[in-house]
Amino acid sequence: MKQLLVRSEYCLGCKSCELACAVAHSPGKTLFTAIFDAQTPQKRVFVETNGDLNFPLQCRQCSDTPCIQACMSGAMHKDPTTGLVQVNPEKCVGCWMCVMVCPFGAITESPLHTALKCDRCRELDYEPACAAACPTKALQWIEVDRFATAGRRSWLDHLKEANIHA
Amino acid sequence: MLKAKTIDPAALELLKKAATDGIETVWDRYEAQQPQCGFGTLGICCRHCLQGPCRIDPFGNGPKAGICGTTADVIVARNLLRQVAGGAAAHVDHAYEAVEALELAAEDKINYSIAGEDKLRQIATALGLETPSKDTKALALEVVRVAYADMSNHSRQPLQWLLANAPKERIAVWQSLGILPRNPDREIREAMHQTTMGMDADPVNLVLATAKQGLVDGYAGLKLATDMQDILFGIPSPVVTEANLGVLKSDSVNLIVHGHVPLLSEKIVYWAKKLSAEAEAVGAQSIHVAGICCSGNEVLMRQGIPLATNFLAQELAIVTGAVDVMVVDVQCIMPSLAQVASCYHTELITTMPIVKIPGATHIPFTLENADETAQTIVRKAIAAYKKRDPRKVRIPDQRTTIMAGFSVEAITAALAQLNPQQPLKPLVDNIANGNIFGVVATVGCNNVKVTQDSFHVEMVKELVRNNILVAATGCSAHALAKFGLMNSEGTERFAGDNLKSVLTALGHAAGLGAPLPPVLHMGSCVDNSRIGDLVTAIARYLGVDTAALPVAASAPEPQHEKALSIGTWAVTMGLTTHLGVVPPVLGSKSVTELLTQGLTEVIGGKFYVETDPILAAQGLIADIRAKRKALGLTI
Known part of the structure; x- marks a missing residue:
């Protein structure tokens, strides 16, 4: 199963993922139509930085689902078909408990004052636009094992370098 | 992403060979560039100072201003001004070399002759120089001195090349807007200055400065370059050859x-x-x-x-x-x-x-x-x-017969066969009676974002089918040449009945024994000046402003900054100017609105962006119809 995984060392902070995310959640799904939408489309990924490190952060789809535990209205729920944590804005009462318990700060407020977060691009058949938009492949839509394999190989390369210089 | 790379059969054949030979092409690199940056696409990225780069969140959740406080409107307008100045710089630099060549040729310092003496005298007359008694080289040097005087004009007087060649009605409009260029180099320098950190923050002022660059391009670039080249190498006249x-x-x-x-x-x-x-x-x-x-x-x-x-x-x-x-x-x-x-x-x-x-x-x-x-x-x-x-070796078996060489002088000479006293009359009469419903100039490039040549060809087929006469230059002309729109058979196959009858009559009068092509090849990109000259001559003949004429311009597949500067000049001439690729301005609603609507009130022309070739043709025809209606012509 694919996950949104990040090689933060490749993130240049260009925010292309943020732009693509907003466009993917606009009615027309293209930049040139989104720019003219009366209701400005909302992004659900945030490129954060601490000065040394950039990181595009969005809902991590935690298995212990603190946001669902904290939700009193049933708005935050697990989609039975996909198993993904999703928000039903119609049930959301804006108590913001989910925002307070989310360890990543990945939930924000929509213009309609309901909880807003990454839905893994439900309207794009779950092909996340943020990863597709990443010019450096810092943000990847990839199987965990494949990502880990690439990580191990790059560690081996690193080791080789270290041995040469030893 | 592209549905197809090209419609050119030769290119299609060679793309297969390129793949076999392991050659990377522009289309491969375009694919590798996907997705392209949305901030750049919308024109809301600024790199003009070292505090940046800054970009504006077009959806309003992130930054609404750059570090210095500049807004999306200003960033978009500044970027556009720099791009148009870049295009103008290319054309003025080109023209300058041609002026130098004419000077050295007239001084017998280089082995170039002056083949276009008729053009020399025509230009000298327009510049108000005494011509009849002077010998060719002396007159050429006088013309060169006027061109150099423009390039080194330290006064506030407008460019002489513009004053001598632009329509009076237009000059009045440009003067009222304060956009008459002085010295082209000074204007390009000023554009760089105006857009550097801590300068102009008024998008309207920046867009007007962009219009001024369009005039620099049109008169100190295009017109000057064509004039010099015609003097050196001769005025083009119809030639028949092949393309592809x-x-x-x-x-x-x-x-x-x-x-x-x-x-x-x-x-x-x-x-x-x-x-x-x-x-x-x-x-x-x-x-x-x-x-x-x-x-x-x-x-x-x-x-x-x-x-x-x-x-x-x-x-x-x-x-x-x-x-x-x-x-x-x-x-x-x-x-x-x-x-x-x-x-x-x-x-x-x-x-x-x-x-x-x-x-x-x-x-x-x-x-x-x-x-x-x-x-x-x-x-x-x-x-x-x-x-x-x-x-x-693999040479695709793709060649199309083309007729080119349609300078204004050549067109006038052909028309003079019908009416020696008033050569423009047959053309104007046919526009007035609707046989030629209007004229569209298609110019500019290929752009890898568009299936190569498809926009040029599809749009122009629709235009000529609707009795619009097309004049083409640059890579647009290449595309239309390849697809048979520049020969007599093209008239038979593609032109509407009314246009066909006019082109047939003109072709026979000019002694071709066949119709003129539905698309007139008027030359290179700098030769857009020829189209400008023709439009100016028709407007002068009728005593109307160029903005009133049923004429429009289009860059169906623009890629270069030069296409933007040429397009800007066309807008300043009062023409509706179509772009088939969205320019990087949508990040500012007010600048977009100014370019596509607001400018019309003050300058007559506007940009018109449409990325579908048939809809673009229909849009241009609608624009021409509105201008015909305003002139009281049949619609």
Whole structure:
């Protein structure tokens, strides 16, 4: 199963993922139509930085689902078909408990004052636009094992370098 | 993403060969660039100071201003002004070299003749110089001095080349807006100054400054360059030849000229004929010159040299394996050519001090050594021919007959067959009675974002079907040439009945024995000035403003900054100017609105963006219909 995984060392902070995310959640799904939408489309990924490190952060789809535990209205729920944590804005009462318990700060407020977060691009058949938009492949839509394999190989390369210089 | 890379059958065939040969092309690199940055696409990225880069969140959740406080409106307007100034700079620099050439030619310091004496006298008259008694070279030097005076104008007086050639009604409009350019170099410098950190923050003022750059481009770039080149090399008159890569010859030395300035390519054409015996000595039939981009258009218009191909297929020309030398001057030259050439026997030769490409052979061109340089290049082609590997050669069997060379003078001469006293009358009468419903000028480039040539061809077929006469230049002309819109059969096949009858009558009157083509090839990109001259002449004949005429412009597949500066000039002339690719301005609603609507009230023209060729044709026809209605003509 694919996950949104990040090689933060490749993130240049260009925010292309943020732009693509907003466009993917606009009615027309293209930049040139989104720019003219009366209701400005909302992004659900945030490129954060601490000065040394950039990181595009969005809902991590935690298995212990603190946001669902904290939700009193049933708005935050697990989609039975996909198993993904999703928000039903119609049930959301804006108590913001989910925002307070989310360890990543990945939930924000929509213009309609309901909880807003990454839905893994439900309207794009779950092909996340943020990863597709990443010019450096810092943000990847990839199987965990494949990502880990690439990580191990790059560690081996690193080791080789270290041995040469030893 | 693209549905198809090209509709050009020669390019399609060569793309397969490129894949087999392991050649990376512009389309591969375009794919590798996907997705392209949304901030850049919308024009809301600023890199003008070292506090940046800054970008504005177009959806309002992130930053609404750059670090200095500049808004999206200002960033978009500033970026556009710099791009248009970039385009104008290219054309003015081109024109300047042609002025220098005329000066040195008139002083007998270089081996260039003055072949267009009629043009010289025409220009001198427009500039108010005494002409009849003077000898050609003395008069040429006087004309040169006016051009130089414009380039070194330290006063507030407007550009003389503009005052002498632009319509009076337009000059009044430009004066009222305060956009009459003085010295072109000063205006380009001012645009750089106006857009640097801590300068103009008024988007309206910046857009007006952009319009001024359009005038710099039109008169100190396009018009000046064409005038100088016509004086040096002669006014084009109709020629018949062929277009597309099938013009390359398997048994001849193939030498391709690519770029924009004809100062070297004219010499190449001359020496290619002169040195043919040397080619025969190595077993070649002849030395065959063909052109890419506007160097190609220049030698086509005056020397009848065939067109090889346009911008997007420049790499594929080398993939034929049959190009012995590709010699380049300035503009639109893909740096990738060196890499492609290294996979074949082709020698890529750069010639200009401001265009050097690692991997290419650099043979410096100067006006003083033009003949020696041209001979060296031609001999390099002969030497390369001997190294050609027949197993790697594949010349697509694609050639289309084209008629080109439609300078304003040539068009007027053809019309004079019908009415010697008032040559423009037959044309104007046919526009008035609706046989010619209107005129659209299609100009500019290929852009990899558009299936190559498709927009030019589909839109123009729809236009001529609706009795719109089309004039074309640049890579648009190449595209329309390849697809049979520049020969008499094209009139039979594609033109609406009314247009067909006019073109048939004109063709017979001009002694062709066949209709004129539905699309008139008026030359290179700088030769958009010819279209401007024609529009100006028609407006003067009718005593109306150019903005009132049923005439529009279109850059269906624009890629270069030059296309933006040419388009801006067309807008200042009062024309609706279509762009088939969205320019990077949508990040500012107010600038977008100004360019597509707001400007109309003050300047008459506007930009019109439509990315579907048929809808674009219909939009242009609707615009022309509205102008016809305002003039009281049949609709």
